[in-house]
Amino acid sequence: MESEQLYHRGYCRNSYNSIASASSDEELLDGAGIIMDFHTTEDDNLLDGDAASPGSNYAMSNGGGAASSTTHLLDFLEEPIPGVGTYDDFHTIDWVREKCKDRERHRKINSKKKESAWEFTKSLYDAWSGWLVVTLTGLASGALAGLIDIAADWMNDLKEGVCLSAMWFNHEQCCWTSNETTFAERDKCPQWKSWAELILGQAEGPGSYIMNYFMYIYWALSFALLAVCLVKVFAPYACGSGIPEIKTILSGFIIRGYLGKWTLMIKTITLVLAVASGLSLGKEGPLVHVACCCGNIFSYLFPKYSKNEAKKREVLSAASAAGVSVAFGAPIGGVLFSLEEVSYYFPLKTLWRSFFAALVAAFVLRSINPFGLWGAFFIRANIAWCRRRKSTRFGKYPVLEVILVAAITAVVAFPNPYTRQNTSELIKELFTDCGPLESSQLCQYRSQMNGSTAYTDDPNQPAEPGVYSAMWQLCLALIFKIIMTIFTFGLKVPSGLFIPSMAIGAIAGRIVGIAMEQLAYYHHDWFLFKEWCEVGADCITPGLYAMVGAAACLGGVTRMTVSLVVIVFELTGGLEYIVPLMAAVMTSKWVGDAFGREGIYEAHIRLNGYPFLDAKEEFTHTTLARDVMRPRSSDPPLAVLTQDDLTVEELQGVINETSYNGFPVIVSKESQRLVGFALRRDITIAIENARRKQEGIMLNSRVYFTQHAPTLPADSPRPLKLRSILDMSPFTVTDHTPMEIVVDIFRKLGLRQCLVTHNGNVLGIITKKNILEHLEELKQQTQPLSDGI
Numbered sequence: 001m002e003s004e005q006l007y008h009r010g011y012c013r014n015s016y017n018s019i020a021s022a023s024s025d026e027e028l029l030d031g032a033g034i035i036m037d038f039h040t041t042e043d044d045n046l047l048d049g050d051a052a053s054p055g056s057n058y059a060m061s062n063g064g065g066a067a068s069s070t071t072h073l074l075d076f077l078e079e080p081i082p083g084v085g086t087y088d089d090f091h092t093i094d095w096v097r098e099k100c101k102d103r104e105r106h107r108k109i110n111s112k113k114k115e116s117a118w119e120f121t122k123s124l125y126d127a128w129s130g131w132l133v134v135t136l137t138g139l140a141s142g143a144l145a146g147l148i149d150i151a152a153d154w155m156n157d158l159k160e161g162v163c164l165s166a167m168w169f170n171h172e173q174c175c176w177t178s179n180e181t182t183f184a185e186r187d188k189c190p191q192w193k194s195w196a197e198l199i200l201g202q203a204e205g206p207g208s209y210i211m212n213y214f215m216y217i218y219w220a221l222s223f224a225l226l227a228v229c230l231v232k233v234f235a236p237y238a239c240g241s242g243i244p245e246i247k248t249i250l251s252g253f254i255i256r257g258y259l260g261k262w263t264l265m266i267k268t269i270t271l272v273l274a275v276a277s278g279l280s281l282g283k284e285g286p287l288v289h290v291a292c293c294c295g296n297i298f299s300y301l302f303p304k305y306s307k308n309e310a311k312k313r314e315v316l317s318a319a320s321a322a323g324v325s326v327a328f329g330a331p332i333g334g335v336l337f338s339l340e341e342v343s344y345y346f347p348l349k350t351l352w353r354s355f356f357a358a359l360v361a362a363f364v365l366r367s368i369n370p371f372g373l374w375g376a377f378f379i380r381a382n383i384a385w386c387r388r389r390k391s392t393r394f395g396k397y398p399v400l401e402v403i404l405v406a407a408i409t410a411v412v413a414f415p416n417p418y419t420r421q422n423t424s425e426l427i428k429e430l431f432t433d434c435g436p437l438e439s440s441q442l443c444q445y446r447s448q449m450n451g452s453t454a455y456t457d458d459p460n461q462p463a464e465p466g467v468y469s470a471m472w473q474l475c476l477a478l479i480f481k482i483i484m485t486i487f488t489f490g491l492k493v494p495s496g497l498f499i500p501s502m503a504i505g506a507i508a509g510r511i512v513g514i515a516m517e518q519l520a521y522y523h524h525d526w527f528l529f530k531e532w533c534e535v536g537a538d539c540i541t542p543g544l545y546a547m548v549g550a551a552a553c554l555g556g557v558t559r560m561t562v563s564l565v566v567i568v569f570e571l572t573g574g575l576e577y578i579v580p581l582m583a584a585v586m587t588s589k590w591v592g593d594a595f596g597r598e599g600i601y602e603a604h605i606r607l608n609g610y611p612f613l614d615a616k617e618e619f620t621h622t623t624l625a626r627d628v629m630r631p632r633s634s635d636p637p638l639a640v641l642t643q644d645d646l647t648v649e650e651l652q653g654v655i656n657e658t659s660y661n662g663f664p665v666i667v668s669k670e671s672q673r674l675v676g677f678a679l680r681r682d683i684t685i686a687i688e689n690a691r692r693k694q695e696g697i698m699l700n701s702r703v704y705f706t707q708h709a710p711t712l713p714a715d716s717p718r719p720l721k722l723r724s725i726l727d728m729s730p731f732t733v734t735d736h737t738p739m740e741i742v743v744d745i746f747r748k749l750g751l752r753q754c755l756v757t758h759n760g761n762v763l764g765i766i767t768k769k770n771i772l773e774h775l776e777e778l779k780q781q782t783q784p785l786s787d788g789i
Contacts, residue, residue: 244602
């Protein structure tokens, strides 16, 4: 299973000297170590356990000298240790710890800003660094989106022909300067040559059609092959939409390299190739990934964000808003999308910075000027296919799968003009109402005055045969888009879902709209139309049906509501359509929720086994913390550390014999009173750092987590103080705390673990993985009941 590989890849090696030995934090502390005895005893030396007074001295002999000198114990750990407080790959960050670090950093800067002009300048730089990083992110996101749009349009037209006067022009740009075009055939000019004209020397006939067909398939397969090979060889993380992983990362999970430079470069290139190949996918979801890559890269220029994972996620939230903004030209919708769909932690200042980043990105993109039931069905069908891909040999050959899907797509798409053209252009055509300037087949209505075909905005006109022909083509395109989108989303190429879903809804909506329009024309006396459709009134607008269908379809797949309505509103500029859009989106969400409450992104998060707690999911069960905590009765006892009677060798033994990410620190073996919590990674780094920088640290050196050193014999080696890496305020709950409250705490505070106590004694621990496993167990228990109703 990929989820198991995700959690266990490369960090359970039993090698103490390698920091990589740190295990997944989802396997915390449910096993070996010191066997705990839960007899009640009185604690004479509480918490600090300082048997000696603060003035106690430590006797040392230097070299061979017999004289003992009273010295102050060198506490090298009072200085920051490089690496302490960082996280390994595929681990969850500690939100509380990161917020405390940021508050301490802020207090330090404020306390120094009056000391000198330089310190004051540094404080100003720190205060404005948030706006600087989102500005850079918005600029880069808009520029890359414009580049992707221009390149994708050019490569999409390259499948059909080439501009002889300037190869870098697409079809539309090629004919701009031509004086030999007419209004009716404005897409035809002598400068643009189809492949049949270039190779065979003729533009019409069966031979030219076959040649154009062959070249279309050739270019589609070439683009798809190049895209999947680049992803597979250089950046495996560049595949897919990226939104499920972005949501998981924003919830506090670490995926090294997912937002890196290589991923950004390969994702940008292969997104152009994937869209141009004609696969049933969009570029809107991947643009969110691209924007987040920009935000992550720019955050490293500012220590405020590079050294704090929680602060970095504020930048990523703003970046995701910028991604949606450049995808749809909808800054407000981008902010709402970030707030509603992807962000786990969204303070008020992030809201303003997200809006600013979205505005900057949208402005840059426009400056460049680049040319219900379905949801539930799609989610189940796509997840079923992705699960089958993972569990069969077919998933082992991603390149072959991409080539096969691209070949089928190209072969079937070419004969139908509505599947051959770019999906964004198709949506634009379906949204557009018929008028004098429209030459589409969908607008071929017969004038009542002379019986001739006219392109008019008069709604009361009978349809010409061209409209009915277009209806059949749209029906075939609808079936084709539904089937291919199910098999395409999840391929190992950059693939978005927004545009394909909107295209499916827009096709269905336009078909229904034209049918209702003609029904109203021929049967205007029906009660359905009699009260609303007066003679000459524009009561049926097929373009509106397409908009509503697109919004409803995308809402059913993603379960977005407010942000989706705003995105479509900003996309179309139709304020009068807000009410039908809201009704359609909410209806599709309600119908979809009746068959399953997960959206497509949540379903893929669960499929991939990412540790994500959905804030929208309700917990309605009556279990307690003791029912979920580890260890259970059949498990080995909890692994703990005592505060002042372990040696370095014993501590190494606990680390080498276990694979847990951290350990509770207790007063003593006799008393299990909680002192704090120490992370495995921090212990490892601290010991290695002490061996390099501090003399006298040996295997039998005493390790203590208290403020003052314990009383030791004079010939004892130098002790090692690890109090600075001890979390003195780990989050704890009692064993009778309802799991409803525990789950809410994990969601709101972003905890990675929570200790369970009884009368101050440590009983066990609950991690995010334990909660996810518990939720899955409860779901499996309730599923048979709901299936039987």
